[in-house]
Amino acid sequence: MSTTNGMIGKSVKRVEDKRFITGKGRYTDDIVLPLQTHASFVRSPYAHANISGIDLEVAKTMPGVIAIYTGADVAAINGVPCGWQVNFKNGDTMKEPKHPLLADGKVRHVGDPIVVVIAETAALAKDAAQMVMVDYEELPVVINAAEAVKTGAPLVHEDVPNNICYDWALGNPIAEVDQAMEEAAHITTLEFVNQRLVANPIEPRSYNAFYDEANEKYTLYTSTQSPHLIRLLLSTFVLGIPEHKLRIVGPDVGGGFGSKGDHYAEEAVLTWASKNINRPVKWTAERSESFISDVHGRDHVTKAEMGFDAEGKILALRVKTYANLGAYLGTFGPAVPTYLYGTLMQGLYTTPKINVDVTGVFTNTTTVDAYRGAGRPEATYLLERLMDLAALEMGKDPAALRMKNFVPPFDGVNQPGYQTQVALLYDSGNYQGVLEKGLKMLGYEDFRRKQLESAQNGTLLGVGFSTYIEACGLAPSALAGALGARAGLYEMGQVRVQPTGKVSVYTGSHAHGQGHETTFAQIVASKLGIPIADIEIVHGDSDSMAFGMGTYGSRSLAVGGTAIVKSIEKIIEKGKKIAAHRLEANADDLEFDQGKFTVKGTDKSISFGDVALTAYVPHIYPADLEPGLDFTSFYDPANFTYPFGCHIAVVEVEKDTGKVALQRFIAVDDVGNIINPMIVEGQIHGGVAQGIGQALFEGAEYDSNGQLTNATYMDYCMPRADDFPMFETANQITPCPHNPLGVKGAGEAGTIGSTPAVVNAVINALWSGGHQVKDIRMPLTSERVWRAMQAPVNE
Amino acid sequence: MQIRVKVNGIDYIHEVEPRLLLVHYLRDVLHLTGTHVGCDTSICGACTVQVNSKPTKSCTMFAVQADGCEILTVEGLAPNGELHVLQEGFKEMHGLQCGFCTPGILMTMTDYLKHNPEPSEEDIRHALKGHLCRCTGYQNIVKSVQYAAAKIANKEEVPA
Structure with a gap:
């Protein structure tokens, strides 16, 4: 289909902005229903304890209290389900202990919900919750994944030996990798922690549930990334209510970053309770609650080794990771450190032998699940840290070392895709191109000169590289199923042409900042040749659209956008038949362009709006054609998409304090074709900011008792405006060969690429001053960097 | 306690609990939901409004402290529909x-x-x-x- 009005590739200003900048956004907590009640959860202050008693007597007498429920009240209800199954190496299924909606006599992490109090106002609910008396018998606590698997470690779930959810491996047989390592001239080894992060969307999680007694139907407003997924899980797997009797609405959502992709216990408790009390019940997390109850991200302990021959060609990669899954399995939890991590170990390189071995471990901490990038940042961090460190150790240039090992360019059409050692088939790539562009933007040779001069003057300048690839556009359902997904990962797009030619589009994708209302409208405007003002994009309501898998894994445009394109194709196809009848021509002789159906080679034409009206007022109409112009398509992608890029950081490290100043950040990203460059650049900015956040500022810190010691915005350091220079961004475009838009996905790329670039730059700066440090634990605070510099200097 | 405030040019008189935060007064009593709560502790700034022309984090101010004040929220930035x-x-x-x-x-x-x-x-x-x-x-x-x-x-x- 031709691009008819230049809408694709244009930085159209966002149509959704007006409501947000005028305070008219409608987030879940903004919704007040008639007879609204409010909930407050009593949560465990201990990381691991038996509950020996719950005394509700005083709480029940508090003003405004409507109902109080404990674990006993919901014991008969299923627990929170997990959406992805990972198997042990020996084929056994992973350990999947029940995740009760409210604690079942035992609490397993600080923040585990025990009691819900429902009252007339939020303040009264909180007042009463404070009067709930819970008796705890404290149990020993285990926090660290690598410690948790040791014999004698406390058990988070009595029926999970050694706290091991699964041990899993991918790639070439370990014996082959060991053999290749034996032959290596140099092995770079890195033992490191990829620290736990908290996603921290600024909108806290919020739910509002009500039960319509007359129609026996539940409605849940929820700050979610995936309304239909929540409906499926909540109706069928948790509460056992018919799917058509549960409506899920995800209104405006104030950021998600993966943490709102999960199905949460609070959603189920509120929905269940709304029927019991026969009134709507709302809960919005306080920030201190968000910190201990929203799913966290990352938290790996890893040993990685990369073997090289004498020329610097990679021979093998061997990885052992302990992945902390938290106390319970998140919706995607088991998949993140396996199928979204191990599968990325090829990186951009031709490494012939790879083995990645992951042990997923339960601990007395908040559940760990997807956080922006989800597994792919961890893989990229590992590979790209190894590459820069190997270059330093071998005295080679890090850019040249990469060039030597890159998979050569391939477009996936004339050249086949690249089959990795770790299950994936890359679609198309030009990895040299992004690095070359990045080096040019940096002015590499000049920088190295400047760095040398600076070192002589005692200033520590460093440059760090990261050339990343990711797998997104989740996902081909059959492949995802083979990898353990318990759902298909297609997307739905319905295009409803109204009788006047205006268009409503219903998508199963969900926007929480990504600008779908604009980008998707651009696609429709372009394909149908109509103005954006004539198009409305509707998302987030399970009663409005057929189905949807939601938004995560940078999938909305590649999968959801394509589903819309498929429906548009059907619209045009049918439109041709209608137009042919009106024009007394053969449908095969018609072409559609610029919003008009024209008989080829003639000036006989009919407008799109006219055809739409004919479809709905079919007085002159083909006898064998149904009236109406409305199509729904489900698109199941043929493959993942594989964006890639090159991120480069330049830092100066202050010698006396260890303070890191980020001087420049260059991001060259190849996300395939671009529909709206402004929005893509915005996604990259935000992603890069979060990735730099991990490198320099952020990290969830548990003490040995399992207390999250920095569970406030005061203590959990997120980057602010004055922490960054202007990011220097550029694109290379290598279209995706297997979707009609040629798009790959841009939501996570920035986060995936940026973290190792910054850490590598700091390490490089330290080496330039003779401090041959292999690793500094993230975040690279002044103290940690300063301590690293106190090691003896090698001149 | 009774408070009198002018919000976005409109005068209000309300009986409020002394513990009611200004942000909850704006959101829950006046239904001006453009002002948001992100962190409850004045770190994130999502709740910022102007009190007597001064940017103020409304999650850390009681409604009763705003008695007699003029308050501007985001809903008042474009009063005639013309964007600021x-x-x-x-x-x-x-x-x-x-x-x-x-x-x-x-x-x-x-x-x-x-x-x-x-x-x-x-x-x-x-x-x-x-x-x-x-x-x-x-x-x-x-x-x-x-x-x-x-x-x-x-x-x-x-x-x-």
């Missing part, structure tokens, strides 16, 4: 994504521009320090403020 030049800047420069932190930033920076009509990039970044945005990486927020500053420099008055 900074609102326009946010739209033009893609200064927002999920939009949750945006109203608070607008309330701080509209005031900032009144007193600092020609800020440098560094000035703007410093002025934004009281706000957290998790979506944008701040770059386009800085550009949005620069857009507004440039428009103001061309002799356009800053309203409100």
Whole structure:
């Protein structure tokens, strides 16, 4: 289909902005229903304890209290389900202990919900919750994944030996990798922690549930990334209510970053309770609650080794990771450190032998699940840290070392895709191109000169590289199923042409900042040749659209956008038949362009709006054609998409304090074709900011008792405006060969690429001053960097 | 306790609990839900409104403390439907994504521009320090403020 009005590739200003900048956004907590009640959860202050008693007597007498429920009240209800199954190496299924909606006599992490109090106002609910008396018998606590698997470690779930959810491996047989390592001239080894992060969307999680007694139907407003997924899980797997009797609405959502992709216990408790009390019940997390109850991200302990021959060609990669899954399995939890991590170990390189071995471990901490990038940042961090460190150790240039090992360019059409050692088939790539562009933007040779001069003057300048690839556009359902997904990962797009030619589009994708209302409208405007003002994009309501898998894994445009394109194709196809009848021509002789159906080679034409009206007022109409112009398509992608890029950081490290100043950040990203460059650049900015956040500022810190010691915005350091220079961004475009838009996905790329670039730059700066440090634990605070510099200097 | 306030030009008298926070008064009593709660502890800035023309984090102020005050919220920035030049800047420069932190930033920076009509990039970044945005990486927020500053420099008055 031709691009008819230049809408694709244009930085159209966002149509959704007006409501947000005028305070008219409608987030879940903004919704007040008639007879609204409010909930407050009593949560465990201990990381691991038996509950020996719950005394509700005083709480029940508090003003405004409507109902109080404990674990006993919901014991008969299923627990929170997990959406992805990972198997042990020996084929056994992973350990999947029940995740009760409210604690079942035992609490397993600080923040585990025990009691819900429902009252007339939020303040009264909180007042009463404070009067709930819970008796705890404290149990020993285990926090660290690598410690948790040791014999004698406390058990988070009595029926999970050694706290091991699964041990899993991918790639070439370990014996082959060991053999290749034996032959290596140099092995770079890195033992490191990829620290736990908290996603921290600024909108806290919020739910509002009500039960319509007359129609026996539940409605849940929820700050979610995936309304239909929540409906499926909540109706069928948790509460056992018919799917058509549960409506899920995800209104405006104030950021998600993966943490709102999960199905949460609070959603189920509120929905269940709304029927019991026969009134709507709302809960919005306080920030201190968000910190201990929203799913966290990352938290790996890893040993990685990369073997090289004498020329610097990679021979093998061997990885052992302990992945902390938290106390319970998140919706995607088991998949993140396996199928979204191990599968990325090829990186951009031709490494012939790879083995990645992951042990997923339960601990007395908040559940760990997807956080922006989800597994792919961890893989990229590992590979790209190894590459820069190997270059330093071998005295080679890090850019040249990469060039030597890159998979050569391939477009996936004339050249086949690249089959990795770790299950994936890359679609198309030009990895040299992004690095070359990045080096040019940096002015590499000049920088190295400047760095040398600076070192002589005692200033520590460093440059760090990261050339990343990711797998997104989740996902081909059959492949995802083979990898353990318990759902298909297609997307739905319905295009409803109204009788006047205006268009409503219903998508199963969900926007929480990504600008779908604009980008998707651009696609429709372009394909149908109509103005954006004539198009409305509707998302987030399970009663409005057929189905949807939601938004995560940078999938909305590649999968959801394509589903819309498929429906548009059907619209045009049918439109041709209608137009042919009106024009007394053969449908095969018609072409559609610029919003008009024209008989080829003639000036006989009919407008799109006219055809739409004919479809709905079919007085002159083909006898064998149904009236109406409305199509729904489900698109199941043929493959993942594989964006890639090159991120480069330049830092100066202050010698006396260890303070890191980020001087420049260059991001060259190849996300395939671009529909709206402004929005893509915005996604990259935000992603890069979060990735730099991990490198320099952020990290969830548990003490040995399992207390999250920095569970406030005061203590959990997120980057602010004055922490960054202007990011220097550029694109290379290598279209995706297997979707009609040629798009790959841009939501996570920035986060995936940026973290190792910054850490590598700091390490490089330290080496330039003779401090041959292999690793500094993230975040690279002044103290940690300063301590690293106190090691003896090698001149 | 009884309070009298003027919010976005309209006078109100209400009986409120002494413990009611200003942000909850605005959201729950006046249904002005454009002002958001992000952190409850005045760190994120999403709840910022102007109290007597001064940017104020309304999650850390009691409603009773606002007795007798004039309050401007994001809903009052474009009273006649004509966008404030900074609102326009946010739209033009893609200064927002999920939009949750945006109203608070607008309330701080509209005031900032009144007193600092020609800020440098560094000035703007410093002025934004009281706000957290998790979506944008701040770059386009800085550009949005620069857009507004440039428009103001061309002799356009800053309203409100």
